[in-house]
Amino acid sequence: MSTQSQPSQSVLTEEESWELLAGQKIGRLATSVAGEPEIFPVSFEVSGERIFLRTKPGTKLAEVTISPRVAFEADEIGDDAAWSVVVKGRAQVLEREEDLAEARGTGLVSYLEDGKTVWIRITPSDVSGRRLVPGDQR
Template identity: 75%
Template sequence: MFIQPLPSQPSQSEISGEECWQLLAGQKVGRLATSVAGEPEIFPVSFAVADHRVYLRTKPGTKLAEITISPRVAFEVDEVGEDSAWSVVLKGRARALRSESEIDEARGTGLVSYLEDGKSEWICIAASEISGRRLVPGEA
């Protein structure tokens, strides 16, 4: 029997919640979106994952440190290659960590920021939802 190769079709598929967390844990840099008074902001950030939470660090006094004003955030991580790509988007609430025990827990992630320049504030994002898509490009 002669098997005709299938034409390559563009496709996308959902990624399960558990696999989303695994993909996040394998990356170091993501992008955090916030909204203050209807104005979206976006920050590239180094991050770590533990217990289904995302941890970041920032400098005191930065816009990111003021996240307590508008704690709703979206966080995105992706990997785009020639043959396939994936993207994971998480939504949730961010808060600055204040108690020593929480900060110790956060330090336990071993997070090293890309730029180690005095980022002494820890931020934790608790997810309310997480979703992911895997894309395979092809001929339309």
């Protein structure tokens, strides 16, 4: 007879999801152009229930310009629990000075400073999160 309990999963509220996202610095941006999915690791900041990131000219920028519908995911796995938050929404390349000022105000520091001068804002249409707590390992 096993004394090991099953893991439990819970759905996060939108507020809990944003709180967890705000505590992370690295996430993944998922795009799709011509039916081909791409996933990019990115540094990001959360402000006002929107996600901000920086990039430079290249594949990622081209893809969000061509097809602005994106998904974004951040997660964390620890000894006591794991969680994942997925944000679906619209990516917008920021050009207006007031938008750029808001983006700069997030304090985003890229993990890799390599000429990323283009700001992108993701405005969500859907936010979902899950927490997984492992079963008792006795």
